[in-house]
Amino acid sequence: xxxxxxxxxxxxxxxxxxxxxxxxxxxxxxxxxxxxxxxxxxxxxxxxxxxxxxxxxxxxxxxxxxxxxxxxxxxxxxxxxxxxxxxxxxxxxxxxxxxxxxxxxxxxxxxxxxxxxxxxxxxxxxxxxxxxxxxxxxxxxxxxxxxxxxxxxxxxxxxxxxxxxxxxxxxxxxxxxxxxxxxxxxxxxxxxxxxxxxxxxxxxxxxxxxxxxxxxxxxxxxxxxxxxxxxxxxxxxxxxxxxxxxxxxxxxxxxxxxxxxxxxxxxxxxxxxxxxxxxxxxxxxxxxxxxxxxxxxxxxxxxxxxxxxxxxxxxxxxxxxxxxxxxxxxxxxxxxxxxxxxxxxxxxxxxxxxxxxxxxxxxxxxxxxxxxxxxxxxxxxxxxxxxxxxxxxxxxxxxxxxxxx
Amino acid sequence: xxxxxxxxxxxxxxxxxxxxxxxxxxxxxxxxxxxxxxxxxxxxxxxxxxxxxxxxxxxxxxxxxxxxxxxxxxxxxxxxxxxxxxxxxxxxxxxxxxxxxxxxxxxxxxxxxxxxxxxxxxxxxxxxxxxxxxxxxxxxxxxxxxxxxxxxxxxxxxxxxxxxxxxxxxxxxxxxxxxxxxxxxxxxxxxxxxxxxxxxxxxxxxxxxxxxxxxxxxxxxxxxxxxxxxxxxxxxxxxxxxxxxxxxxxxxxxxxxxxxxxxxxxxxxxxxxxxxxxxxxxxxxxxxxxxxxxxxxxxxxxxxxxxxxxxxxxxxxxxxxxxxxxxxxxxxxxxxxxxxxxxxxxxxxxxxxxxxxxxxxxxxxxxxxxxxxxxxxxxxxxxxxxxxxxxxxxxxxxxxxxxxx
Numbered sequence: 001x002x003x004x005x006x007x008x009x010x011x012x013x014x015x016x017x018x019x020x021x022x023x024x025x026x027x028x029x030x031x032x033x034x035x036x037x038x039x040x041x042x043x044x045x046x047x048x049x050x051x052x053x054x055x056x057x058x059x060x061x062x063x064x065x066x067x068x069x070x071x072x073x074x075x076x077x078x079x080x081x082x083x084x085x086x087x088x089x090x091x092x093x094x095x096x097x098x099x100x101x102x103x104x105x106x107x108x109x110x111x112x113x114x115x116x117x118x119x120x121x122x123x124x125x126x127x128x129x130x131x132x133x134x135x136x137x138x139x140x141x142x143x144x145x146x147x148x149x150x151x152x153x154x155x156x157x158x159x160x161x162x163x164x165x166x167x168x169x170x171x172x173x174x175x176x177x178x179x180x181x182x183x184x185x186x187x188x189x190x191x192x193x194x195x196x197x198x199x200x201x202x203x204x205x206x207x208x209x210x211x212x213x214x215x216x217x218x219x220x221x222x223x224x225x226x227x228x229x230x231x232x233x234x235x236x237x238x239x240x241x242x243x244x245x246x247x248x249x250x251x252x253x254x255x256x257x258x259x260x261x262x263x264x265x266x267x268x269x270x271x272x273x274x275x276x277x278x279x280x281x282x283x284x285x286x287x288x289x290x291x292x293x294x295x296x297x298x299x300x301x302x303x304x305x306x307x308x309x310x311x312x313x314x315x316x317x318x319x320x321x322x323x324x325x326x327x328x329x330x331x332x333x334x335x336x337x338x339x340x341x342x343x344x345x346x347x348x349x350x351x352x353x354x355x356x357x358x359x360x361x362x363x364x365x366x367x368x369x370x371x372x373x374x375x376x377x378x379x380x381x382x383x384x385x386x387x388x389x390x391x392x393x394x395x396x397x398x399x400x401x402x403x404x405x
Numbered sequence: 406x407x408x409x410x411x412x413x414x415x416x417x418x419x420x421x422x423x424x425x426x427x428x429x430x431x432x433x434x435x436x437x438x439x440x441x442x443x444x445x446x447x448x449x450x451x452x453x454x455x456x457x458x459x460x461x462x463x464x465x466x467x468x469x470x471x472x473x474x475x476x477x478x479x480x481x482x483x484x485x486x487x488x489x490x491x492x493x494x495x496x497x498x499x500x501x502x503x504x505x506x507x508x509x510x511x512x513x514x515x516x517x518x519x520x521x522x523x524x525x526x527x528x529x530x531x532x533x534x535x536x537x538x539x540x541x542x543x544x545x546x547x548x549x550x551x552x553x554x555x556x557x558x559x560x561x562x563x564x565x566x567x568x569x570x571x572x573x574x575x576x577x578x579x580x581x582x583x584x585x586x587x588x589x590x591x592x593x594x595x596x597x598x599x600x601x602x603x604x605x606x607x608x609x610x611x612x613x614x615x616x617x618x619x620x621x622x623x624x625x626x627x628x629x630x631x632x633x634x635x636x637x638x639x640x641x642x643x644x645x646x647x648x649x650x651x652x653x654x655x656x657x658x659x660x661x662x663x664x665x666x667x668x669x670x671x672x673x674x675x676x677x678x679x680x681x682x683x684x685x686x687x688x689x690x691x692x693x694x695x696x697x698x699x700x701x702x703x704x705x706x707x708x709x710x711x712x713x714x715x716x717x718x719x720x721x722x723x724x725x726x727x728x729x730x731x732x733x734x735x736x737x738x739x740x741x742x743x744x745x746x747x748x749x750x751x752x753x754x755x756x757x758x759x760x761x762x763x764x765x766x767x768x769x770x771x772x773x774x775x776x777x778x779x780x781x782x783x784x785x786x787x788x789x790x791x792x793x794x795x796x797x798x799x800x801x802x803x804x805x806x807x808x809x810x
Contacts, residue, residue: 002488003468006468006471006488007470010471053436053437361436362434362436362748362750362751362755363436364434364435364436364757364778365435365436365437365440367435378782378783379782380778380779380782382463382758382782382787382788384469388468388469388470390470391468391469391470391471392469392470392756393470394470395470395471395472395755395756396470400470400471400472400756401472402472402473402474402753402754403467403471403472403473403474403477403487403488404473404474404475404476404477404487404493404494404499405474405475405476405494405496405499405500405636
């Protein structure tokens with residue numbers, strides 16, 4: 001908080017624009033088996049030219065060796081300490097944001113799994129045979145019909161992928177101090193919801209009664225006949241970026257999770273498409289409305305998760321082709337980086353530092369010929385925590401007062 | 406404080422000498438418009454030779470993206486956390502130190518502006534037409550004559566540049582918990598001094614009475630007929646460097662502000678000239694009296710503030726010509742760096758990291774051919790907070806015990 005307090009104290013309005021282009025999971029690996037990273041393999045003439053007059057460096061999302069989820073990865077890019085408990089985005093909230101739910105600060109959500117129990121009520125499959133998404137939607141509809149008259153209609157389930165759903169509790173007086181009901185074991189029944197602190201007692205009781213209604217409604221389902229709940233949580237009470245930094249902030253992301261995180265931080269979410277070209281169309285149309293533009297490209301991460309270096313490379317080349325259009329908008333500061341690395345050889349998020357390019361009139365020109373993990377490792381910006389990026393963007397945009405006389 | 410406590414616990418006396426040569430505002434920018442920094446443009450054969458056997462690195466004065474004033478920049482070089490509130494040097498104190506006032510710990514100072522009010526008492530010019538310094542001195546003399554018998558002679562004004570002055574309150578029982586009287590607006594009268602905490606009430610009342618005397622004395626002035634006060638403050642109660650580090654410390658600075666900060670940290674201030682040659686004359690004469698020598702060269706910063714790369718380059722070349730004389734003194738550790746960057750293209754202090762050269766028998770020899778922002782960015786010392794430099798100097802001087810067994 002002291003870090004944010006210092007930035008907030010120094011932040012001043014200015015007539016400058018900042019663009020943060022996040023290529024999700026950008027960082028990749030060079031190994032004997034994969035000698036070139038996606039950034040190295042991609043043909044990127046426009047990025048190459050930009051690199052010559054930009055500063056390069058690397059960011060560490062959470063801490064050395066720590067692999068971030070998407071929530072912490074983005075919170076850090078926005079200046080928050082992702083390891084601070086008060087900034088934690090719970091699993092239920094993250095799942096809800098990913099489904100595009102618009103949560104009130106008082107709402108409580110949990111991540112749900114459908115599960116299969118035998119006649120004695122003991123679990124035999126904690127994922128209900130990974131039922132198809134269509135089946136999940138059908139079962140959720142049965143549950144919501146049964147919950148329609150329950151507790152003033154404040155309880156609802158929202159279907160996700162396969163056996164996953166979100167339990168959504170609305171209204172006043174709720175608490176997230178409720179323990180998981182998933183016993184994480186077979187041959188035993190689900191656990192009854194219990195409070196983890198005294199102020200969770202009423203909500204835990206509400207959840208127990210709701211689960212009874214839900215499970216009665218699906219008792220005849222051959223697979224999805226029980227519910228397991230985890231990660232009861234509410235939106236963290238984050239200091240809002242517009243007040244912190246004296247910026248008008250717009251989020252341009254094609255996927256709900258990133259819109260949700262941006263919204264929770266105080267950005268205005270602007271509906272847009274999923275590919276960089278569609279995103280830039282929307283950014284251009286709203287250019288005069290914001291000082292700070294968060295652009296999120298998801299496909300780099302998806303390709304990394306698939307272990308598909310060729311597709312990850314192609315996505316970077318697609319971004320490079322659109323880069324002149326982004327540059328033509330004339331931002332004062334442009335940063336290109338990722339929320340974390342998703343190396344293709346790992347098919348997963350990783351802890352590796354993330355390459356960063358920062359272009360601005362007062363950026364020290366590294367003179368690099370390319371923007372890659374290797375050139376970034378020796379760039380002028382060095383390697384630093386992701387949460388310091390926000391201060392660097394503001395500084396390059398002339399939006400921070402001098403500290404002390 | 407934990408950082409200082411650790412260093413202090415480990416500090417041990419030794420028969421070694423440390424020289425910290427601060428070239429104020431040393432760091433500069435390479436951009437397409439200014440392809441070479443001052444360090445890169447300067448012909449520095451002696452620095453080049455030294456760089457080959459020294460360790461290079463970069464320091465961050467306050468935090469990533471934060472531009473430091475001279476006070477925080479130097480406190481960090483001396484090992485203090487410049488962002489800690491207890492180390493804050495208030496505006497009034499800094500201004501007083503800059504005028505060469507020797508403040509007692511109990512004194513309270515404020516930065517003053519002369520201003521112009523109309524017949525109704527409303528401000529029409531918050532800077533009194535930026536009256537010449539000679540006029541400021543004349544007006545201050547009128548005020549001091551009027552204050553001669555006031556409150557036991559404990560209140561005085563000291564003229565600064567143009568419309569600026571310092572209000573100096575001496576004696577026991579004073580508090581700095583007094584708010585600014587500058588309304589930061591025209592068409593309204595100056596504000597009456599008010600306490601910001603209960604213990605400031607008596608001092609605020611004293612200031613109100615003093616301001617009445619002052620403004621009565623200058624009521625007939627056409628321009629400088631009102632006073633605006635800001636930044637009431639006293640010297641921070643800094644742990645003293647001689648006790649912390651078991652060193653005899655001498656400050657060799659040609660300008661009052663830096664002498665004042667050094668004195669507040671526990672250094673003995675040695676009167677000397679303003680140019681590096683004059684400073685070295687004095688250092689040589691006092692070589693046996695100290696273990697730590699803080700040498701301050703101001704002209705690099707002045708040239709940067711003027712946007713004058715050629716002069717900044719020439720100052721660095723002047724330092725280079727004198728370097729053999731400094732080396733001949735035979736210090737065990739020599740560090741050359743700045744308190745912050747003042748890039749010529751920005752004509753102001755900046756947030757960019759500051760290059761650092763550290764020469765010592767046990768310094769890892771980077772083998773660099775030059776000492777520049779670019780070679781420093783990849784040097785052995787890495788990029789680290791300025792406040793860690795003090796520990797590095799002590800370590801290279803063999804003045805820190807091993808930590809733990």
